[in-house]
Amino acid sequence: MRAVIARAGSPVVEVVDTPDREPGPGQVRIRVAAAAVNPVDSMVLEGAPVRFGLVPAREVFGLGWDVAGEVAGVGAGVTGFAVGDAVLGLRDRLDVRTGAQAEFVVLDADAVGPLPAGLDAIAAATIPLNGLTAWQGLELLDLAAGDTLVVTGAAGAVGGFTVELAAARGVRVVAVAGAADEDFLRGVGAEWFVARGPELADRIRAIVPGGADAALDAAMLGPDALDAVRGGGAFVALNAGAAPPALRGTRVHHVWVRADGARAAELAALADKGGLTLRVAGVIPLADAAEAYAPPTKGGLRGRWVLVP
Known part of the structure; x- marks a missing residue:
């Protein structure tokens, strides 16, 4: 599968082919429909997690925290999810080789929640983090x-x-x-x-x-x-x-954010009813992910870039 990564010492994100993963016990595999790009991704690209002692040094870090998509597999012991379910979730672990900016991502089941039928995956991907x-x-x-x-x-x-x-x-x-x-x-x-x-x-x-x-x-x-x-x-x-x-x-x-699929689902339901305003700055193909990491040409960014595989 394709995934967006940061390499130690490199200021440029890469889209690489990497081995796919199957869900382990208590995990859900998600086919990514949309993944947001956040300032924390740029911080990872700049080496902040290693510099501040949050994770050990390594060559490759996966990028992407927010995801919306559909369930593509469930691990042993997982209940409440089935293949094809529309979901959103948060990857809150720093020390991973692939993140949510990929074609597939594997998350713990409690980091994933159902996505309302009326909410677009691209907008929903801006919610979790x-x-x-x-x-x-x-x-x-x-x-x-x-x-x-x-x-x-x-x-x-x-x-x-x-x-x-x-x-x-x-x-x-x-x-x-x-x-x-x-x-x-x-x-x-x-x-x-x-x-x-x-x-x-x-x-x-x-x-x-x-x-x-x-x-x-x-x-x-x-x-x-x-x-x-x-x-x-x-x-x-x-x-x-x-x-x-x-x-x-x-x-x-x-506040150090923690994944919470049930709460993310509540926020998505609130957005679906018009109680939470979702802002998408634009949509970029996963293959062109580097465009989403370019500094704004003027002013601050309102909303999030969203990558789509």
Whole structure:
């Protein structure tokens, strides 16, 4: 089968022929219909997992976390899935030779969930990584209806999902992003909008006196975002390296996304009903995967490139 890989020391992704895999006990083999490209894939390409000691050095790493497709095989002990079922899932292991950007991928069964019949596989492939990160980040914050939440990087994939999911819970959201994204963010549930820039915390505190109850820092602003949170509030960073000190008694967490097929299925069902906005930047054939890794020519990318075999 064909798969997209990163080679140690090379800045260019490759599409290679590699041995196919059969599902082992407790696993599901998926025929890939669509696989999203995320910033974490570029980080793997740049060698970040090895550099930060997350995995041992090796020659080849598979790329791709998000997948939507259909079941092509089930391993021993797997129930609830049959060949031909439409599914989506998340590959959350770093140390693999092939990832979701391939013609087939094998995942643990609990990393896979059913895909609603009305949801297109290409759009669905943008859900698992970023949707689960947003959901799990909100779980760490443990907010109640009426609480206030600052979301930085709100126009990005994790940030956008966080705004929608929080607003659906009755949380009052302050969205932080570029000025051009204000209409979109208000449309998906943000009560307030603050343009990124200097004196961010002061401008947020002018809207929410005393500071917000919590922040999810998708833009990894660190102390600038923390300063917008009240004393004793909560803060979630997207990784440990971006987590600021727990000043003023703030509960500081970082979210390492974990695969959760059942929750991914809930997010897909929510999207199918119009409760979650899915954004696809464009569709690229798997053979041309390198195009999806090229830096944007201007501005930030809204949505995700999706590879199709």
